[in-house]
Amino acid sequence: MSDDQELRRVLAAQLAAGGHPRTPPWRAAVEAVPRHEFLRGGFFDRIDTGGPTAWTPVMPDAPLWLKRCYEDESLVTQIAGTIAPRDIRGEIMRSPTSSSTMPSLVVRMLEDLQVEDGHRVMEIGTGTGYSTALMCHRLGDDLVTTVEVDAEVSGRAGAALGACGYAPHRIVGDGLGGHKDNAPYDRVIATCGLVTLPTAWIEQTRPGGIILATLGGWMYSSELARLSVHKDGSASGRFLGGQISFMLARPQQPPPLGVLPDLDHGEERETVLGADLIQDWDARFFAQLAAPRAQRISLDRDGRTEHVLIDVEVGSWAALTETSGRWTVRQGGPDRTWDDIEQTVTAWRDAGSPSISEVQFRVTADAHTYWVDEHPALRWEHPRT
Numbered sequence: 001m002s003d004d005q006e007l008r009r010v011l012a013a014q015l016a017a018g019g020h021p022r023t024p025p026w027r028a029a030v031e032a033v034p035r036h037e038f039l040r041g042g043f044f045d046r047i048d049t050g051g052p053t054a055w056t057p058v059m060p061d062a063p064l065w066l067k068r069c070y071e072d073e074s075l076v077t078q079i080a081g082t083i084a085p086r087d088i089r090g091e092i093m094r095s096p097t098s099s100s101t102m103p104s105l106v107v108r109m110l111e112d113l114q115v116e117d118g119h120r121v122m123e124i125g126t127g128t129g130y131s132t133a134l135m136c137h138r139l140g141d142d143l144v145t146t147v148e149v150d151a152e153v154s155g156r157a158g159a160a161l162g163a164c165g166y167a168p169h170r171i172v173g174d175g176l177g178g179h180k181d182n183a184p185y186d187r188v189i190a191t192c193g194l195v196t197l198p199t200a201w202i203e204q205t206r207p208g209g210i211i212l213a214t215l216g217g218w219m220y221s222s223e224l225a226r227l228s229v230h231k232d233g234s235a236s237g238r239f240l241g242g243q244i245s246f247m248l249a250r251p252q253q254p255p256p257l258g259v260l261p262d263l264d265h266g267e268e269r270e271t272v273l274g275a276d277l278i279q280d281w282d283a284r285f286f287a288q289l290a291a292p293r294a295q296r297i298s299l300d301r302d303g304r305t306e307h308v309l310i311d312v313e314v315g316s317w318a319a320l321t322e323t324s325g326r327w328t329v330r331q332g333g334p335d336r337t338w339d340d341i342e343q344t345v346t347a348w349r350d351a352g353s354p355s356i357s358e359v360q361f362r363v364t365a366d367a368h369t370y371w372v373d374e375h376p377a378l379r380w381e382h383p384r385t
Contacts, residue, residue: 004034011103011292014072020108029137030107036069036127037268038160039100042085043068043075044092047062052093057085059190074102078153098127098153101191106245110134112226112240113187113212113371119143120182122204124175124213125191125246129157136166137149141315144168145182147175147359149250173268176251178204185209193222195292197363205229214246214360215239216286218254218295222246223356227363234364237242241357243281255293263308265301266332273342274327275307275320278285283345285356289370289380291337309326309337313385352377 014023021027042065044055055076057090058065068075078084078098101300110131115121119139126148127130135144148154151172159168171179175190176198183204190201191215201211209229216222224244227237248254278284288294294309294316307320316333318341329338348354354372361370365384372378 004036004067004070007067007286008032008034011070011072013037015104015107016109018072018104022110022111022304025138026107026111028133029134030103032137033128033130033133034164035068035100035103035327037112037164038130038133038157039065039075039077039237040160041077041156041203043077043100044079044085044088044096046076047091049272049284052378054093055088055096056077056093057088059085068281072102072104072343073379074105075100078150080245084152098150100130101246102277102278103130106131106134108242109189109191109212109224110138110187112224114210114385115139115187117184120184121145121187121189122178122182122185122201123189123191125249126157126170126192127135128245129161131191132157133161133166134165135167138159142169143181145171145185145216147173147179149174176200176249180204188212190214190249191246193246193252194249195252196368197227197294199365202233202363204283205235207231209235211235214244216245216285217292219284219288219291220245221284221288223285224289226362227322234362236360236362238355238358238360241355254293255317257295257297257310257312260308261332263301263306263316263317263330266317266319266328266330267336268328271327271329271338271342272321274322276322277345282299282353282356283348286344286348287341290340292382294337309341311335311337344378347375351375351378 008031014026019180042059045058047054076096076099080094081097100148120143123146126146131217132146154172178200184206186209188211193214210229214222215225222245223239225239229235293311297308300318310317316335316337318331318338320329368382
């Protein structure tokens with residue numbers, strides 16, 4: 001048995017001990033697919049310097065490269081939209097834009113997708129191609145369509161897939177539009193984060209089919225959602241839990257903040273709830289339901305930290321400061337962003353702080369609607385823009 005075969009076997013056993021894979025076909029796929037072949041271009045290691053996050057490349061000639069490929073961790077493979085590990089010597093301080101997702105999450109999502117023999121699957125976000133290969137092993141090449149917006153990323157994935165003997169339908173394009181030529185699909189799975197679920201995915205999934213995607217907002221609290229598609233062209237479901245997040249789909253990234261509003265002017269009041277509440281993942285998720293297009297930043301001004309929420313598209317903002325344990329908010333623009341958040345989070349707490357997995361939702365061509373059963377105050381409708 002070669003080194004990588006043993007590493008695959010050990011990885012499969014470790015993942016199974018952690019709860020996924022639960023089923024023999026997916027365990028067999030993990031044991032069969034060589035993850036390192038999808039990381040031949042290297043990956044980036046994170047360096048915490050106390051300041052901005054830095055990244056340094058790890059190439060296949062590094063002593064522990066092969067072993068690292070089979071650890072249960074996500075490995076960044078692209079920085080700033082174009083930069084691969086081979087392009088860097090030393091360190092880079094830019095944001096990751098593509099990665100190889102940790103194997104336990106990959107397998108969990110594939111099992112949550114509830115794939116059966118003969119199902120036709122569309123994957124949004126090819127990435128390195130590792131999850132694509134697992135699906136090809138499980139279903140066969142012809143039943144797998146994978147869509148990647150970045151031609152270079154798709155090309156590297158295609159080379160790795162070919163080296164492993166897999167030949168799915170590999171499409172370069174905007175995954176938010178799906179790929180109608182191979183529709184209808186029985187299953188759709190997305191490895192990018194979303195603010196709005198594309199109607200194209202619903203239209204390209206047969207009634208009774210399943211879509212698995214991560215939904216959230218621009219405060220970056222998100223959860224894995226499983227939706228069933230209905231004959232009327234809608235889809236509904238609920239969140240599965242686990243605090244799952246992915247890089248947002250590039251067309252759904254938040255807009256640039258631009259010039260900040262004058263934060264010294266606006267309606268000011270004391271607030272019972274402070275900005276510290278959105279440090280909690282669940283509370284931030286519910287706050288996000290009240291203000292899905294708000295972005296948050298922190299500013300150091302006049303010797304104090306100001307926590308700012310800005311909805312660029314609407315032009316509304318809220319700035320919160322703490323003095324001697326008391327919070328004050330100033331708000332401006334057409335909406336009162338913090339009033340909406342405060343009302344929602346208060347209602348959520350009054351309802352006993354239900355978990356995100358208790359949230360149900362329905363997606364139509366016109367809106368996303370979210371609710372928690374038996375709590376009329378916990379209902380939100382977000383029209384498509």
